[in-house]
Amino acid sequence: MSLASPLNLLWLAAIVPVVVFYILKIRLRRVPVSTILFWRQIYDEHQPRSIWQRMRHWLSLLAQVTLILLLVLALADPFFAWETRQLRRIVVIVDNSASMNATDVSPSRLAAAKDEALRVIRGMRFRDELAVVTAGGSPRVVCGFSSHGRTLSHAVDDVVSTDNPTRVTEAVELARRLLGERQDEHQREIVVLTDKAWGQAPQNSNLADQSLDRVTKSLPPNLNFAVPDPGLLVRHFGTNAGNVGITQFQTRRSLIDPLGYEILAEVTNASDEPVECRLEIDLNADVVDVVPLKLTPGQRWSQSFEKTSADGGHLTAKLDRADTLATDNRAWAVLPKREMIPVTLVSEGNLFLQKVFESNPLVALTRIDPPGRKPEAESRKPLSQNLSSPNAGITVLHHHVPEVLPSGVFLVIDPRESCDAWQLGEPIQNPIVHQQDKDSPLLGHVRLDNVVMPEARQVKFVSDDGVKVLARSLAGDPLLTTIERPGQKVLLLTVNLDEGDLPLRTAFPILMMNALNWCTENRGELRESLPTGAITEIDVAALSRDRSLTLRVGIAGQAPDSESQATEGRSLSLIAPDGRRSALPMPSERLSLGPFDQCGVWRVVANEGDTTLMELACNLADRNESDVRVPKSEVIAPTSALSASLLGNRPVSMWLIAFAWLLFAVEWWAYQRRVIE
Amino acid sequence: MPLFDTEFLKKLEYLSLVSRRMFRGSLLAQRRTMQTGGGIEFADHREYSHGDDFRHLDWNVFARHGQLLLKRFQEEEDLQVYLLLDCSRSMAFGSPPKFDLARQIVAALAYIALADLDRVAVIAFADDIIADFPMTRGKDRILSLLKFLEGLEVQGEATDLGRVVKAFTQRPQRRGLAVIVSDLFDPQGYERGFDLLRYRNYELNAVQLHDRLEAEPSLLGELELVDIESDGVQKVTITENALKKYRTLFEDFQESLRKYGRKYGVGLTQTRCEVPFDELILKMMRASGAVG
Structure with a gap:
């Protein structure tokens, strides 16, 4: 036996005064009595005769000395050599992923796993150290190494269920790092409490678990735990219960149809039995579609739907089948609402140009006749004033251009006048598009090299700042140019629409559609439904501009107006589907959100006024998690590997x-x- | 606070009034002694012996049975009341001290007796007789008696009742009522003194006082007990068991007193010292049938 604090043996000196005082005895208290007749009768008749009576004072002294000896020895903290030899460091990995919410084990797999973790804690020996790690989503150390059973128990009790995917492999790696590189490997133990079979590699995760494979391969065929690599004990929870779940659910706005949107849904039958069920898709509680499904064992059904609606909102997919895992029986997606784009057409009248905007159901078109040209300065002034009004939205200038382009978004077609941005040159006859910027979103699905353009206008830009030529003629003259300056976006098409077949070609409406998308920056078209456990980034500046869309079309690079300034100045919060609210850091350019640990629709809100700025759908969308089956060979009895010691821990x-x-x-x-x- | 204040005197007067019925007499004294002699009230018979007065022979008995029996008559004379007050140091024990109550009892009894025209003497004792208030008569002497009592102090060594009674009975005095007011904690035993008084034909009464802590002490642990009478020391380890034995012994002592009283017709009153003296006197009167 050794002593951890031998210096405390100095307290044995306390025995000396005890013995001294005992031998000297404390002076007896004198008590006057009226007579000692009766006391004498008592004590004279009962003189101590037995050895016990004669030794009682010495026995009392012995008891006191023994008491001091025991206490001092306790202070010295003695321990046996075998205690240090059998010192264990244990990491308990509690899988709190979505599949652990399955109810095939009462009350749930996670509850059973937590009970098992508590049992392991109760089985700790003195000086054993134990840490608790969760494996739902990113592995997290919920309690570092500690010998204090109550702390560890509270840590296990505080483990909450999540809808995150399983990350047991990463958790095991984390546990190994926690355990460190000690030589006495037999004293290191990792206890994994999960429902995933080791041989069952995640089907849609990127986890490369070589170490896990190594562990798995080293397993004897009839033994499912207690593998030699660093004392890895695996305890599985669950049965072979089947489950049918929605493993993918996404939506996006159609790139062609301004009102259309597409839905992608995938349902997987992760059971050994054929299943009949029904998938119902709702948009804001209105049924959009109902699909009866007949799924064979293991079948994965996938389909895309094309629907039409200008309204945005929550798309919800529901399976009408109650099974062991309810998390994946519902899925959500956020459909962006189509906003009306105010377009002001300043033209003497071009039917093609007018119709191409009128045919777009999202365009609120206003046509303005151009003012007279004389006197030049006076006649052009009202146009400048009109265009600078805040409700102008996108302004399409056909032929007529104000002397000074105000702030705003302009689509200038076939200008006949110079302005502060360019000087108009000579007409170009039969220009042929020689160079076309294929990467520009403005020219997506648009080919101009085969379009006959009898006439165009030569322009010379006053400044090259913000000027980007998207299409040039063979002679190098710009035909399609974007000019982006602070507070101003201009798309300049110098081709004469009145002549040539550009308005007759499919490229024209596509080009105009692209132009509208470019002007409105094409935001809100696709909001991907995120899988649980994912982390995403949001553009705070764009968020502010989106909010200002209700007043004006957002302009990239534009100086923030008063509202966007207010939005950026607000503190933001992220609200979980269950109402949990977490404050977000003060927004900068970009803000990381997540990991999202719960299925449903998450909201980014401004704390001031509780205004919803953004919604994010989050689904399980993990085939591995939806497959809650545990092979029979993996379903094992509770392990008793961690037993108590003789000293009762x-x-x-x-x-x-x-x-x-x-x-x-x-x-x-x-x-x-x-x-x- | 004086021991005998105005309130005390009022109580004495009250007690003397309620006790008047008790002491009826035909001669000077209103209380008949138990002495047999030349009175007129028949007491009992005894065998005739040579030299007895023929006038007292009961001729009716002789005529019926042929036996010569002499009639005895209760002698009627004024009562001599001897109040023996224990002034040993053990009487200073108690809360309030037993000595205070004892003096109040003596004063009360003396007052009642003097009020009944009896003769009263007070003998203070400890290990021996230490002071005397000589035989006196008349209610007007009560103040002197109270002054005497007030001047008494506890003193002496261990109580020696036998020695005290012996000295008392050797005095040339008439027999009468002897009332001992004491705690009776006599190392030699109270019986010697009691017996001697009985043998000398004193009508014996005893008032035994004790304190609550004497009956049920609350002592525990290692103690050095000091006898305040004898200054004797006893080092003891008082345990619950010892306390139990002490209570048993004390109760046995009290019971032996009662047995003695019943056996020899000794009037005995046992009381704790926290009892007011007037209540105690009334209780004694009720016990003797003096008051209803």
Whole structure:
């Protein structure tokens, strides 16, 4: 036996005064009585005769000295050599992923796993250290190495269920790093409490679990745990219960149809039985579609739907089948609402140009006749004033251009006048598009090299700042140019629409559609439904501009107006589907959100006024998690590998104190009851 | 606070009034002694012996049975009341001290007796007789008696009742009523003194006082007990068991007193010292049938 704190043996000096005082005895208290007749009768008749009576004072002294010895020895903290040899460091990995919410084990797999973790904690020996790690989503150390059972138990109790995917492999790696590189490997133990079979690699995750494979391969065929690599014990929870779940659910706005949107749904039958069920898709609680499904065992059904609606909102997919895992029976997606785009057409009248905007159901078209040209300065002034009004939206200028282009978004077609941005040159006859920027979204699905353009206008830009030529003629003259300056976006098409077949070609409406998308920056078209456990980034500046869309069409690079300034100045919060609210850091350019640990629609809100700025759908969307089957060979009885020690998992000092306390109690009782007489 | 204040005197007067019925007499004294002699009230018979007065022979008995029996008559004389007050140091024990109550009892009894025209003497004792208030008569002497009582102090060594009674009975005095007011904690035993008084034909009454802590002490642990009478020391370890034995012994002592009283017709009153003296006197009167 060794002592952890041998210096505390100095307290043995306390025995000396005890013995001295005992031998000297404390002076007896004198009590006057009227007569000692009766006392003499008592004590003279009962003189101590037995050895016990004669030795009682020495026994009392012995008891006191023993009491001090026990307490001092407890302070010295003795321990046996085998305690240090059998010291264990244990990492308990509790899988709190979505599949652990399955109810095939009552009340749930996670509850059973937590019970098992508590059992492991109760089985700790003194000086054992244990850490608790969760494996739902990113592995997290919920309690570092500790010997304090109550702390560890509270940590296990605080493990909550999530809809995150399983990350047991990463958790095991984390546990190994926690355990460190110790030589005495037999004292390191990792206890994995999960429902995933080791041989069952995640089907849609990127986890490369070589170490896990190594562990799995080393398993004897008839033994499912207690593998030698660093004392890895695996306890599985669950049955072979089947489950049918929605493993993918996405929506996006159609790139062609301004009102259309597409839905992608995938349902997987992760059971050994054929299943009949029904998939119902709702948009804001209105049924959009209902699909009866007949799924063979293991079948994965996938289909895309094309629907039409200008309204945005929550798309919800529901399976009408109650199974062991309810999390994947519902899925959500956020459909962006189509906003009306105010377009002001300043033209003397071009039917093609007018119709191409009128045919777009999202365009609110206003046509303005151009003012007279004389006197030039006076006639052009009202146009400038009109265009600078905040409700102008996108302004399409056909032929007529104000002398100074105000702030705003302009689509200038076939200009006949110079302005502060360019100087108009000579007409170009039969220009042929020689260079076309294929990467520009403005020219997506648009080919101009085969379009006959009898006439165009030569322009010379006053400044090259913000000027980007998207299409040039063979002579190098710009035909399609974008000019982006602070507070101003201009798309300049110098081709004469009145002549040539550009308005007759499909490229024209596509080009105009692209132009509208470019002007409105094409935001809100696709909001991907995120899988649980994912982390995403949002553009805070764009969020602010989106909010200002209700007043004006957003302009990239535009100086923030008062509302967007207010939005950026607000503190933001992320609200989970269950109402949990977490404050977000003060927004900068971009903000990371997540990981999202719950299925449903998450909201980014401004704390001031609780205005919803953004919605994000989050679904399980994990085939591995939806497959809650545990192979029969993996379903094992509770492990009893972590057994208690002979000392009842308590230190020797505790037993010494307990014995001292018992001795003290007996001595006190004997003194009070005077049994020593 | 004086021991005998105005309130005390009022109580004495009250007690003397309620006790008047008790002491009826035909001669000077209103209380008949138990002495047989030349009175007119028949007491009992005894065998005739040579030299007895023929006038007292009961001729009716002789005529019926042929036996010569002499009639005895209760002698009627004024009562001599001897109040023996224990002034040993053990009487200073108690809360209030037993000595205070004892003096109040003596004063009360003396007052009642003097009010009944009896003769009263007070003998203060400890290990021996230490002071005397000589035989006196008349209610007007009560103040002197109270002054005497007030001047008494506890003193002496261990109570020696036998020695005290012996000295008392050797005095040339008439027999009468002897009332001992004491705690009776006599190392030699109270019986010697009691017996001697009985043998000398004193009508014996005893008032035994004790304190609550004497009956049920609350002592525990290692103690050095000091006898305040004898200054004797006893080092003891008092346990619950010892306390139990003490209570048993004390109760046995009290019971032996009662047995003695019943056996020899000794009037005995046992009381704790926290009892007011007037209540105690009334209780004694009720016990003797003096008051209803």
